Amino acid sequence: MxxxxxxxxxxxxxxxxxxxxxxxxxxxxxxxxxxxxxxxxxxxxxxxxxxxxxxxxxxxxxxxxxxxxxxxxxxxxxxxxxxxxxxxxxxxxxxxxxxxxxxxxxxxxxxxxxxxxxxxxxxxxxxxxxxxxxxxxxxxxxxxxxxxxxxxxxxxxxxxxxxxxxxxxxxxxxxxxxxxxxxxxxxxxxxxxxxxxxxxxxxxxxxxxxxxxxxxxxxxxxxxxxxxxxxxxxxxxxxxxxxxxxxxxxxxxxxISAPDVESSDMYKQFSRIIPNLQKEKDFELDEKLKAVTLTEDGIEHIERLLGMKDIYQEKGIKYLHHLEQALRAQILFEKDKNYVVKDGQIIIVDEFTGRLLPGRRYSGGLHQAIEAKEKVEVQPESVTLSSITxxxxxxxxxxxxxxxxxxxxxxxxxxxxxxxxxxxIPTNKPMIRKELPDKIYKTEIGKLKAVIREIKERYNKKQPVLVGTVS
Structure with a gap:
């Protein structure tokens, strides 16, 4: 101790x-x-x-x-x-x-x-x-x-x-x-x-x-x-x-948000463009931070597809928001993991409980980008009316x-x-369960294999096993 x-x-x-x-x-x-x-x-x-x-x-x-x-x-x-x-x-x-x-x-x-x-x-x-x-x-x-x-x-x-x-x-x-x-x-x-x-x-x-x-x-x-x-x-x-x-x-x-009447069809346009990009060449993915960033080659690739010289100049600014959200939707958000498609709608999956959250929508145009990605009706983009953490x-x-x-x-x-x-708070009766230290693995595959081995070992000994997952 x-x-x-x-x-x-x-x-x-x-x-x-x-x-x-x-x-x-x-x-x-x-x-x-x-x-x-x-x-x-x-x-x-x-x-x-x-x-x-x-x-x-x-x-x-x-x-x-x-x-x-x-x-x-x-x-x-x-x-x-x-x-x-x-x-x-x-x-x-x-x-x-x-x-x-x-x-x-x-x-x-x-x-x-x-x-x-x-x-x-x-x-x-x-x-x-x-x-x-x-x-x-x-x-x-x-x-x-x-x-x-x-x-x-x-x-x-x-x-x-x-x-x-x-x-x-x-x-x-x-x-x-x-x-x-x-x-x-x-x-x-x-x-x-x-x-x-x-x-x-x-x-x-x-x-x-x-x-x-x-x-x-x-x-x-x-x-x-x-x-x-x-x-x-x-x-x-x-x-x-x-x-x-x-x-x-x-x-x-x-x-709490409301529809933005100025929402355009650009989400559909970018949903067709993003799949043409190549990982590492056109964009870099940071899985730990859940961030995706365009490379210089990727920016040039996008500009060629849009027929534009410099997307970061005044004329291209209006595209950036839709581009960034389309990129996030395509690369960071997975169907049947982060969301499901049901009756023509994108329904968010709670990352902590695994429960569906009907009626809830991602903000900042992300939900529209996912709708365009999955080829369902793109709802008008929303503007935030009230928010709190x-x-x-x-x-x-x-x-x-x-x-x-x-x-x-x-x-x-x-x-x-x-x-x-x-x-x-102390337990009502002395606890006989042993609290063992955490085990850290270099890769997720190695971790999952170790979990499976542990489950099999406990099962063969007829010991009950509770496996906790994110969802």
Whole structure:
């Protein structure tokens, strides 16, 4: 173990010792709430809200009692009791830090503790998930706890909005059986009542993806009347898989655009020209930086094909934008990897999840260049009306927290960019899995062959294997 590892281990140990009295205090409330009737438990929310409203106590003051209350309600509704390590995770999240919790340690359940506590302020809590399915699932699953305690829960999906309502649909026996087999949470098709977008943000707790929260913000900034806005402020957010959103996708821009009537047929023209260029002679490709650059020969080749002497002079400037995008579309973007062609349309493939993103388009004319390349109808080029990156959007929140299983490796970046501290949460039971060092290979083929050998070896030993891919 290095000196640096020992330092961080010592720091985390000190932090855990510091909050242990809080954990003990929460545990001390357990016998009390265990003896409460359902009605008595529900009354506690009104009591908490009142003392917060009257400024008699802060959220920190009522944390032990509120966490113990959520634990008891979880036992009654979900048949699941928060472990002490989940209490620790909840404290970390409430304090506006990042909780690194290993896979299977119950991040979703741990988040209910700070979510409930911070929702008592009446200013709204946003729980950010990685996809629409998880936002629906968690709104229904964890919604049982919040609903029991008198809080409203909502869910944002792409072009859909829901409020959690346990009476919205009648559950048949088959679905009840599925629910029981899956550990006590409701089937996601039930209990979600469609609603207007502004109703979603009026709920105490809102589940949704980073994209949906971000695009709603952009749309709110385009309305002429404040009464047309849907969001009501940025109080507190918990981001699941926070390293994926705030590190990997941090600079990814969310863009709302409109058609540009001056868009021309030049994309089609350049889609016929680019295939005539030769790699290395006419252009150079940097696969690491995902950049393609024309050589001197390539520029002369293009000028001959266009019948132009100097494309970089004033007369040729109008061609450069279309040329650059056509070159990127032809060389850097692969069909069935970066995008698919479906029903005459180019549909983007999310590079992190592998999911299709219908309705989303590449900006700056790139989408038109790909349409021309694939010989489908070229839609008018778009002009950007509103744009923001995830990095800038999530800085709006007064308090921000996150969960993941792999945050500590990005600890320095989280601290420098967002002022967020990473705390490693211990596992509930001693971990017997060995964390082996990374292996680096000179070529991708060598790496893939090694992966295949490893899979075969583990398979022959009847060991389970999980292979992670980009998409």
């Amino acid at each position: 290095s000196i640096l590892d020992k330092f961080f281990e010592s720091y985390h140990e000190k932090y855990l010792k510091k909050i242990q009295p809080l954990v003990n205090e929460i545990n001390n409330f357990e016998p009390k709430f265990k003896s409460f009737s359902d009605k008595q438990l529900k009354e506690k929310t009104k009591e908490f809200k009142q003392v917060i409203r009257d400024n008699k106590k802060t959220l920190d003051d009522i944390l032990p009692e509120a966490f113990a209350l959520v634990r008891e309600v979880s036992k009654r509704t979900l048949k699941q009791r928060h472990y002490d390590v989940q209490l620790i995770g909840g404290i970390v999240l409430h304090q506006g830090k990042i909780a690194e919790m290993k896979t299977g340690e119950g991040k979703t359940l741990a988040a209910t503790l700070p979510v409930y506590l911070n929702a008592l302020s009446g200013k709204g809590v946003h729980v950010v998930t990685v996809n629409d399915y998880l936002s629906r699932r968690d709104a229904v699953w964890m919604g049982q706890i919040y609903h029991f305690l008198g809080l409203s829960v909502s869910c944002l999906n792409h072009q859909q909005s829901f409020l959690y309502d346990p009476e919205y649909k009648e559950v048949d026996e088959a679905k009840d059986k599925i629910r029981d087999e899956l550990g006590g949470f409701k089937v996601v098709e039930d209990y979600l009542r469609p609603c207007e977008r502004n109703e979603v943000y009026q709920a105490d707790i809102t589940y949704g993806t980073n994209n949906e929260f971000g695009f709603d913000y952009l749309r709110d900034n385009m309305v002429f009347d404040k009464r047309q806005q849907t969001q009501r402020g940025f109080n507190y957010a918990i981001i699941d898989e926070i390293d994926s959103i705030l590190i990997d996708e941090a600079r990814t821009p969310l863009i 995830f990095q800038n959007y999530f800085r709006f929140y007064k308090k921000l927290a996150g969960m993941t299983g792999t945050a500590f490796t990005s600890d320095e970046e989280f601290n420098a960019v967002y002022g967020l501290e990473v705390i490693v």
